[in-house]
Amino acid sequence: MEGICPHCESPARGDECDQGCNRHLEPGEILEPTCKICENKAEYREQEHFFFRLSSFRDFLLEYLETLEGTSNARNYAREWVNQELRDWCITRNLEWGVRFPGHDELVVYVWVDAPIGYISFTEEYCNNAGLDWKDIWQGDSSIIHFIGQDIAYHHCIFWPAMLKGAGYSLPKAVVASGMVKIDDKTFSKSRGYVVWVNDDYLDHGFQPDLLRYYLASYTSHTKDLNFSWKVFQEKVNNELVGSLGNFLYRTLHFTHKNFGEVPEGAVSDKVLDEIRSTIQKVTVAMEEYEFKKAIDIIMGLSAYGNTYFQSKEPWHLIKNDRVACAGVVKDCLQVAKALVLLFEPVIPTKMNEAWGHLGQKGDVSQMKYDEGLVELESKRPLPKPAILFTKIDDKKIDEMEVIMNKRIAEAMAKEEKSAPQVPVIPVVTFEEFNTMDIRVGTVVSAEAIKGSDKLLKLQIDIGEDIPRQVVAGIALTHVADELVGRQIILLANMKPAKMFGVESRGMILAADENGAVLLQPESKVENGTPIR
RNA sequence: AGCGGGGUGGGGUAGUCAGGAAAUCCCGACGGGCUCAUAACCCGUAGAUCCAUGGUUCGAAUCCAUGCCCCGCUACCA
CATH class of the missing domain: 1.10.730.10 (Isoleucyl-tRNA Synthetase; Domain 1)
Structure with missing residues (x-):
């Protein structure tokens, strides 16, 4: 989905203003949302979903996080999450694939509900082979330690402990959250x-x-x-x-x-x-x-x-x-x-x-x-x-x-x-990079066609220097040489010199490029050589 | 934007919570030694405004404040 960022009006996609202010966008915040694939407008639809009553685990989580071992990045992050606001958690999705939600064939369980339950499943698998009882680990007095990437800290420090608590299972003793692999x-x-x-x-x-x-x-x-x-x-x-x-x-x-x-x-x-x-x-x-x-x-x-x-x-x-x-x-x-x-x-x-x-x-x-x-x-x-x-x-x-x-x-x-x-x-340019361009106002002193060329004119331009600049401009199709004399134009003065039709050009006249050249000129007459910023 | 984590010699990295003499270790550079060992190992030298600015203190990489930069997340990507 694409749209416009409500904060800075840059093009944004999905839930992030990735080209403009970089802010995160909540669902519904993005303006003029359209589908990236079919280009139709996005619309709201009503659907039935199921929620986990996470909000009622607030006190439990605050207390639990104080005792949680592991790295502080996971604990601090989770604590702030819970401190701010704990909303009930939507645990169903309308997807083709996934674990079907009981009694609702059109819904699947959100992956972060069933994925950690997989930890229990493979413990059971292992225990069956090793002649152990998985319940000793997940329902008994055990040390459950999760090693995760820091990007999934809240799943393991908030959602998962709440689920375990709700179901009466053992709680993780520690969550060790590492940085990302590069x-x-x-x-x-x-x-x-x-x-x-x-x-x-x-x-x-x-x-x-x-x-x-x-x-x-x-x-x-x-x-x-x-x-x-x-x-x-x-x-x-x-x-x-x-x-x-x-x-x-x-x-x-x-x-x-x-x-x-x-x-x-x-x-x-x-x-x-x-x-x-x-x-x-x-x-x-x-x-x-x-x-x-x-x-x-x-x-x-x-x-x-x-x-x-x-x-x-x-x-x-x-x-x-x-x-x-x-x-x-x-x-x-x-x-x-x-x-x-x-x-x-x-x-x-x-x-x-x-x-x-x-x-x-x-x-x-x-x-x-x-x-x-x-x-x-x-x-x-x-x-x-x-x-x-x-x-x-x-x-x-x-x-x-x-x-x-x-x-x-x-x-x-x-x-x-x-x-x-x-x-x-x-590409984005810095002010310093922009400053490398010497752009000035000049007045056309003389103009003449170049023999053998349909498009080029040879101009002499006064930009406040002792001798007028000789510039070759590709504007002959839209401009008559004589009518240019006396007009003010905008010149990129430190353009690398070049020869066209054997005539040296030491600058470039700036123009809007719309089916030919539309010359730029100052709003009002200014002194020759005035810099443009 | 909010929240969390991070910024330390040329590269990488420890130390920061609990402030304390000359800031750890590995690689790389340079010099020396040894000969058991996989051209390995051992000793030494050079190299750091500890992101910036301000503050607290007898003393700051470490504590506090502000700013800059990088990374992660922000509940419908997993």
């Missing part, structure tokens, strides 16, 4: 090609899932936008996962396997255990605050600690003349490695499960608690030959991925141009 700093958009498909663009190209998990979890705090670019992806993987974490795990395990073949004897030093303990504490706090980026930074700090420890203790020297001291260093490093594997398991589970095996450990890491990182590795436990966990992504691979993306963007652009109505886009 691709190459552009708004994520399937139609514009700014999209990375997990199957087609990632898994099918041989990228391992843990790498993307790491990128998403470690990029930034929840409240900021998360940008994805292949270049940054490569940098993060190569520097952080390969260079720091992977390298520490591998150099430690490889060195141990080569020189000892098993977990060496001796106790882990207190200093190292303290470092691990303090890391676990800090990570636990960060995780409880849902601050994944912070948690990962702390874990990576332990990895850096491990690398520095290995470097400064120089076990490759010790092995030659002090095997016992070397064993101590190795044991310390192995313990750090164990802690790293446990701490990183939630973020990069596949790789950490592999590493768990490299440490000679049995069982499922995901079932272990963080504190297992303080349990010293059992001496004499044989260690298998370790394998490299993460490999570098080379430039060529990244170039390939960028080509794929750029191609998709170009195709989307071409498609857009084809389908979009051909409205010429007139």
Whole structure:
């Protein structure tokens, strides 16, 4: 639907004045609404709909939001919504597709009614397979935590808790709302090609899932936008996962396997255990605050600690003349490695499960608690030959991925141009840009036809300079040379000089272009050279 | 326009709620070291008007006010 903005009279569409004042328009506010497709006028029709009595949940919501955990952006936003006005919520739509509204085949349920109920459905599905009871989660004492984009905060902080409350279900404990995902700093958009498909663009190209998990979890705090670019992806993987974490795990395990073949004897030093303990504490706090980026930074700090420890203790020297001291260093490093594997398991589970095996450990890491990182590795436990966990992504691979993306963007652009109505886009100019044009009033001193040309006249124009300007103008079809002499005109004086029919022209006369030229002139006579603004 | 979130070295990013000496970390640049490890790792150097202006304070990236810019939402797009 298109129409006119009631605030600034610019063309507006739908519910937003997108070309003018940018204001949001309520239904009915837009003037002269017409259908964009058939161009008929929009009209009001009467229909039966169903509403959820949201207004009666006001007190409940205000109280509930005070206790809701998660990010403050979601909570603050929802609180203001409820504070301002809580209207009853229309929960039916006249659409072909959707979940039919009971007893009314012509209506479907609004998607934000049935979509979150899907959370319950898939919990039930999961529980059925896992031998659990979904009611323990949705009707019992549980911790329900929603991870959402900030664009749907009000659905999850207002509508959904009200529905659950009304139905007597358990309420979400926390809502963690993150910024938007961007691709190459552009708004994520399937139609514009700014999209990375997990199957087609990632898994099918041989990228391992843990790498993307790491990128998403470690990029930034929840409240900021998360940008994805292949270049940054490569940098993060190569520097952080390969260079720091992977390298520490591998150099430690490889060195141990080569020189000892098993977990060496001796106790882990207190200093190292303290470092691990303090890391676990800090990570636990960060995780409880849902601050994944912070948690990962702390874990990576332990990895850096491990690398520095290995470097400064120089076990490759010790092995030659002090095997016992070397064993101590190795044991310390192995313990750090164990802690790293446990701490990183939630973020990069596949790789950490592999590493768990490299440490000679049995069982499922995901079932272990963080504190297992303080349990010293059992001496004499044989260690298998370790394998490299993460490999570098080379430039060529990244170039390939960028080509794929750029191609998709170009195709989307071409498609857009084809389908979009051909409205010429007139760029906006700044005052400074306008000021670059030297437009002045001048008087025609002389005018004559140019030999061999039907359209051109050669004019001499006085714009207050010592010598009149020579200008060639394409106005011969509408103007007789002699009648122009003495008339005032408007001249763009700093037009780039050009030659037409061998005659130099140093300016352009301004005219309205209506089936020929209609010359502009001042309202009243002014001095030659007067600038136009 | 209203409401919410954000603006920190060349790029990215932490710190802001609970003000405190020289502002974190990663990349990039420069110099050095090491050789167990995937040209990796370690040490060091340079680089920041912490969006702007004003205020509070012994002290402000941090608190307050105003302004500018970016993002999200505004109940019938999901």
